[in-house]
Amino acid sequence: MPEQLLTILKVCLLILLYLFFVRVLRAVWTEVQDPATVGAGAVPSRPRGGAAAPPKSSGRRKRDRSPREFITREPPELAGATHALAPEMSIGRAAGCTIVIDDHYVSSVHTRVFRRDEQWMVEDLGSTNGTYLNRKKVTSPTVIHRGDQVQVGNVLLELA
Numbered sequence: 789m790p791e792q793l794l795t796i797l798k799v800c801l802l803i804l805l806y807l808f809f810v811r812v813l814r815a816v817w818t819e820v821q822d823p824a825t826v827g828a829g830a831v832p833s834r835p836r837g838g839a840a841a842p843p844k845s846s847g848r849r850k851r852d853r854s855p856r857e858f859i860t861r862e863p864p865e866l867a868g869a870t871h872a873l874a875p876e877m878s879i880g881r882a883a884g885c886t887i888v889i890d891d892h893y894v895s896s897v898h899t900r901v902f903r904r905d906e907q908w909m910v911e912d913l914g915s916t917n918g919t920y921l922n923r924k925k926v927t928s929p930t931v932i933h934r935g936d937q938v939q940v941g942n943v944l945l946e947l948a
Contacts, residue, residue, distance in 0.1 A: 857948055871886070873908070874886060879894075880899070881895065893917050895916055898915040898941070899940050911930070935948070
């Protein structure tokens with residue numbers, strides 16, 4: 789009887805050990821997939837307030853030269869390619885996207901760039917690997933400005 793009890797306890801210990809590892813892996817995976825969710829809500833609201841003021845204060849410079857295109861910065865073999873901005877554009881691997889990127893880290897329809905209230909916005913469309921704005925993961929529609937860098941897969945685009 790004690791031998792059977794020891795076997796049962798060993799099995800229970802192994803089960804608890806596996807459950808612990810599953811819990812740790814799940815916590816790590818959650819952190820990798822959605823870092824800094826607390827600060828993500830504040831990111832869109834801060835640029836909106838800051839972006840609305842410059843056009844009013846710099847009225848004599850004709851609206852502070854609105855961005856007109858994306859310039860590819862990385863990878864080196866695509867660097868320098870330009871893509872004109874449209875009121876609404878999609879970025880991805882699918883042939884129907886405005887900017888087609890042939891990269892296995894890019895989803896079929898990965899990212900959306902659009903204009904709302906005189907501001908350019910970027911939004912991740914539920915892609916597997918995410919969209920990054922200035923090295924921060926985009927979790928909701930976020931304002932982008934001239935000089936900002938949007939990373940989709942291994943491709944880095946700069947708003948110019």
